[in-house]
Amino acid sequence: MAFRSFENSQISRRSLLRGSAMVGAGLALTAHPFGRMAFARTSQWPNVLATVEDYVSSGKVANMIAALGWGQGEAEVIARGKLAFDSMVDADMDSLYRIYSMTKPVTGMAAMMLVEDGTIALDQPVADFIPGFASMMVQKEYDGSIGDENLEPAKTAVTVRMLMTHTAGLGYGIIQKGPIVKAFEEKGLIPGQVSRFPIPGLSRAKPTDSLEKFADGIAELPLVYQPGTKWSYSVGLDVLGRVIEVASGMPFDAFLKARIFEPCGMRSTWFQVPESEKARLTTNYGVAGGMVLPIDPGMNSIYLDKPGFPFGGAGLVSSTRDYDRFQRMLVGKGMIDGTRVMAEATVLQGTSNLLPENVDLTGTWVAGQGFGAGGRVTGAAYGWGGAAGTTAFVDMASGLRAVNMTQYSPSEAYPIQREFPEIVLKDLALRSEAY
Template structure:
């Protein structure tokens, strides 16, 4: 794969925090050679003979050996079996702190928007328990959203001359699928983007460092305040009409708090992380775990610049609030357990974490009828509870180059972990599923 020397995209908030969609991973062919693939294999990127996943291995080797990234780690698992691991590189670039420590399954990565499927599944738990309804109006839980105004011209004026009443209520389905009409400071332009920044509706973080052009603003200090401020601004689109990447999964953190009676981060820990055995997933990285935390880099002019070194990371601080759309740090081992739980339709290691129906519905296409995705990076795909749906596969990517999906046709779960921003600087995130499918096709041909 040729190396492209990118001077653009620049290190701006819009480019840094926009997570990439995982396109084209769905409907992987059935009939895989199980005996060849299910054996647990953990390999470095040095020559290892005829191991599976040759296209993925070659790509990992090229990215690490060329210095495009400090590290890269991929995992592949079928059903409930242990994953295969292909990895290379160190927690940071050689010569920097952490540059001598090889990455492994327990290294910690900023997963950014891969937080969204986790929040989505937490919502599905509450729907399964009857505490929320998929098509329940948001105003039933948060009354401030009862009488929303909508921009007539998206991203135009937020004055009364460009506003009209919402034609239908925002529902939980809308929030799960980015069809609520809510905006995103990293997507919108003009007055609505400025209003989001001024009101602290900034549900994400990159660095303690003052990075030119980042302009992330000062986020409000609680989910309750986030919801209250958000309700005072107009929607960008009429609810249920347009897919538009938004802060809706962050708002669902507040919905979860009200419906469950527990703080959002506590709900995730008690109801999802602990039961699923995910003991390395955090909104704040404990100081005791810094030694396995990766450094995040910005790609500028073909060079890697450390924008969030592990030892001084912003993720060592308590966030303004628990960002349900992009706030988590996790390990490949932990996120694989999340995918295993999904592939097990809510069960892992014989333990039920969430209901089977909740998983089946949450990983299916939940887009409202007649919703437009034209002109968006969604393309023709569907969308479930916080993640893209293609065929029988469900997953999403993160702003620092990570990606993960679970394919329910084959039982395959796959992940990509690395740390660079913006994710569009290299094609690996968007090409990951294509590499996986090429290797699957080769394995089938040799079976």
């Protein structure tokens, strides 16, 4: 495929880095009259297959991989395309993808492990771990001035629960507008990365060089809502990474490796892709004005560089196989391959609705739904999506687990991320009719 210049089109930083609302994953799969055992005799997912083939054959994306499984069984894999449009290497279960905000459920479950350990509590003040949160100020006018004239004291403490459910009142550079965004950039409070190269409309601000500095810097800026009052997509999971670090006494990335990646057998999940593994890394493409252009080539990716700090909200690169293993552990209620990673009660709590009472969801991505440890909850379904088109969810009642990997930004450029769970549901309905 030949690529043209962006000409006058721009991809905004907000669009590139925004984690998907993953509307479709809110489907209550278990409300339908079928269960896992009814489908053991077939391996066909015709609508998923047709969708994957259409996206790749039409040139919308260079590759797409769907992995669907039940309980602890092997995933059924549908893989099409190459690592990049100009690559000769097939994309497969071990190809590497920037999962962006699909990092959030991983961070959320890591925090739940410390709740299980008794090291932290859901309703414990964040100030117990990050002292600067003891005296937070809040904007009176949303996205207005950050000067004293527009600030008032927080009426309640920011808690661990609020961090993991986006109800702490924290801002996000990809959501906010006005002076607070400039302050984020000036202080290096940048919880993500896109490319080594300049991209029109994308800030070139660089992240600060430690998670401690990031969290302390966030505490110095005002909240955009009073804590516990409004669901607002935020840096909460990034700050939660610092809470995990302080509470555990381990660097955040080391904690994830020791408590989640190694026991789950996730051998291809990193904040920095090792040089030895870069041949597996897909290319991320920007979609704008009908054009598809490489913005982060796999062989020259920013994910080969050490990040300023481990981004607990949007920093991981992973494979379809690895994320499926993470979800196998979840539907196994903490168990995978005979290894107990988390207590059953902890997984069930983390995948349930953890929203504070009376929080306002009006007009948000989760209106009429719930939110757990870093992911959306509707009925027994739990999951989230990423800014480069990836999406994943589990259904805790039926044991269904589903992952769809591809690489394009912004995620709303195509409807696949929103529609993927609905497509899965169509195939389940076809199977139900066959029995």
